[in-house]
Amino acid sequence: MRRIAIIDVGSNTAKLVDFAYEPGRSYRQVDELRTVVRLSQGMGDAGLLRSEPFERGLSALRTFASYCRATEVDDVVATATSAVRAASNGERFVAAVLEHTGIDLRVLSGEEEARTGALAAANAFSTGEAVVLDVGGGSVQLSRLAHRRFAAGASWPLGAVRSTETVLRGDPPKAKSVKALAAAAKSAFVPWFDSHVADGPLPMIGMGGTLRNLANVEQARSSYPLDLLHGYRLSRDALASLTEELLSLSAAKRADLPGLNRDRADIIAAGAVVIGEALAASGTDAIDVSGQGLREGLLYPYLVPGGEHLLDDVKAFSIRNLMRQYHDHSAHNEHVRALAWRLFDALASVDSLASAHALDSDARALLGHAALVHDIGMAVDYYRHEHHGFRLAIGRALPGFTHREQVMVALLVRNHRKGQIDDGGLGSLLADGDMETVKVLSGLLRVAEYLDRGKAQRITSLLVHVGDGVVQIEAQADGDARVEVHAAKLRADLLAAALTMDVEVVAGTSETTTHRATGEASG
Incomplete structure (x- = not known):
């Protein structure tokens, strides 16, 4: 990954933020330096940077330059805003910064x-x-x-x-x-x-x-x-x-x-x-x-080069950025998402279930996001990794998500493996009915996770039969999938409780392809 130091010299503070990034894929903040400079202090109507604020600003930039040399960042982008822009001696400040630090400070217009x-x-x-x-x-x-x-x-x-x-x-x-x-x-x-x-x-x-x-x-x-x-x-x-x-x-x-x-x-x-x-x-x-x-606005031309520097999908980028930082087992994560979505679509096609559990497009999207990051806690440890993952998902900003949505994703991460469901003390951020949806989505994610228990993507398709009080999931496999089917059977109880229906997981037979071809509801 490349490293870039973004320097912002404002009227109150001067900041350096060090980012590591891979264009188009991911970024993370590595470090941050902050100094109160109060550049505009005492400027008054004359618009003059006074000697003490001038020296405070210069001193901060000397420190920033030293940091950049020590860390060997690849690029330095340095800007100044209102105080330097408005100052009658702003050009002298910019020249002094270049002379004493080597930093080329660009003054932004309003x-x-x-x-x-x-x-x-x-x-x-x-x-x-x-x-x-x-x-x-x-x-x-x-x-x-x-x-x-x-x-x-x-x-x-x-x-x-x-x-x-x-x-x-x-x-x-x-x-x-x-x-x-x-x-x-x-x-x-x-x-x-x-x-x-x-x-x-x-x-x-x-x-x-x-x-x-x-x-x-x-x-x-x-x-x-x-x-x-x-x-x-x-x-x-x-x-x-x-x-x-x-x-x-x-x-x-x-x-x-x-x-x-x-x-x-x-x-x-x-x-x-x-x-x-x-x-x-x-x-x-x-x-x-x-x-x-x-x-961050100064970072995006580097992170999203070309065009207008806009992310195609803010939520999708946030989730993949989180996944790539902690546990990028993308083949497994993508397969679990596909299985979870197949199960979701089968249930959502039944009007009574869709309305009772709010199985709409928003819920489907949250399920997909959670599936991609369900194992991020493995970056901490295997044991209790669902709880580690919850803390990672809730402990940082997820751009594009509301706090309600972020809580729901984090709860799904925590529930993907085992245990009973509660709101983690965050229920006040949820809307009425959200916990019922979380329970169903958690059940779906848990079954999907165990249908790829061996992380070998053996389950190639699912056929879901919804009958009177029963959901039967037929798992069609490429090879021996006894481990996956057995594990999913053992973990289907959460979904059964959430739906108040029996849930059966069975190995698909040679008839499965025929059933799909004749139009039976499939996930």
């Missing part, structure tokens, strides 16, 4: 920054139509996604650091300054939404450290059961309540809030006000938090 964030959002969520909000330290970008492509965007100097320094006076902030900031944000955002989102509210995707910190605090306040920020939906009402609390506290007291990064305590309130106004202008009632942002 539109380039918006486009890059929009690309990250398009490859991190499954929605094609959305508004992307990126709140940085110096600026705020709004972008319109249409069919997953950047359609329009704009940038305003309303970032959390700049808004705190120029508008939000006092500690805690004075009411007059809060109103002034809200009015400035409203006057910026409302005309943009009127021009670019005229046909009603669209989903809003948000990125940037300010929003992620707000989401982290809200998760702590609400005892959210899943330790994941990407895909978390922060409601407008929850944000309003949190903003009110932040505005009532001094920076020192905010720093003690569970979930809040202490170095953002003095700027988080301004960011919350700006995000609240963006939500109000959008007309939507929540914002979906993105764990990806500018840095």
Whole structure:
């Protein structure tokens, strides 16, 4: 795999993220360096990078350059955004960075920054139509996604650091300054939404450290059961309540809030006000938090070279990326998926079963995703690998999936081998009826797993008979499949309990081909 260091010099922080990637196939984050630089501190109306922030930024980039030399990354992509873009001495900063570190820093325009964030959002969520909000330290970008492509965007100097320094006076902030900031944000955002989102509210995707910190605090306040920020939906009402609390506290007291990064305590309130106004202008009632942002947007031209750098299918890529990182026994995984889908299709063709257990296209897709990663826990150990796999599937972002969908996939991974079914303490993230569907899908996946017990893909086809209170699965094999048929018989009890039907697994006979040819229901 190739290694690339993505460097982002923002108004508040400078970050280096080290990715290992294989174009078109997979990527993973290897490391991350982060330094609070506050480049825009004290810029004022003159727009001058002051000497101390200038040196902080330069020092951070010296460290990043040293890291790149030590790790021998293949490529370095370095960008600067709002503070350097707006600074009257920004070119001098870029020249100093090149002279002292060898890093060629590219200053992004406001539109380039918006486009890059929009690309990250398009490859991190499954929605094609959305508004992307990126709140940085110096600026705020709004972008319109249409069919997953950047359609329009704009940038305003309303970032959390700049808004705190120029508008939000006092500690805690004075009411007059809060109103002034809200009015400035409203006057910026409302005309943009009127021009670019005229046909009603669209989903809003948000990125940037300010929003992620707000989401982290809200998760702590609400005892959210899943330790994941990407895909978390922060409601407008929850944000309003949190903003009110932040505005009532001094920076020192905010720093003690569970979930809040202490170095953002003095700027988080301004960011919350700006995000609240963006939500109000959008007309939507929540914002979906993105764990990806500018840095991932800069990665995608390398990961998805050519064209528009868009993943064909965000969910499919996420699942295969997870599989390839932990246990890429693709022949077995693909075969288990095929068997599970054959069983699913046979049951879903019976209207009473399909409606009783919500066996729709979404459930089928989740079953297929889980089948591809059901054995990832083997990367930890064979024993209890279903539980290791559950933790791997639930412990990281799965771009494209909602938290509800990710929980369901993880539960299927945990249930694929043995044991009884429960919600793993995550039931509050599921919808009514989801656990009934999980039970059936778990039963299907478990039978499919044991029908490839020898991992030799001996079972070539399945014929499923659904009768009065009985599901009979005929397994047609290429060679001796006694191990597979016997193992599947022993593990069919979960599916039987979920369906409240008897489930029989039998070896196919020479008549199986005739049955299939005459049109009997097959999986």
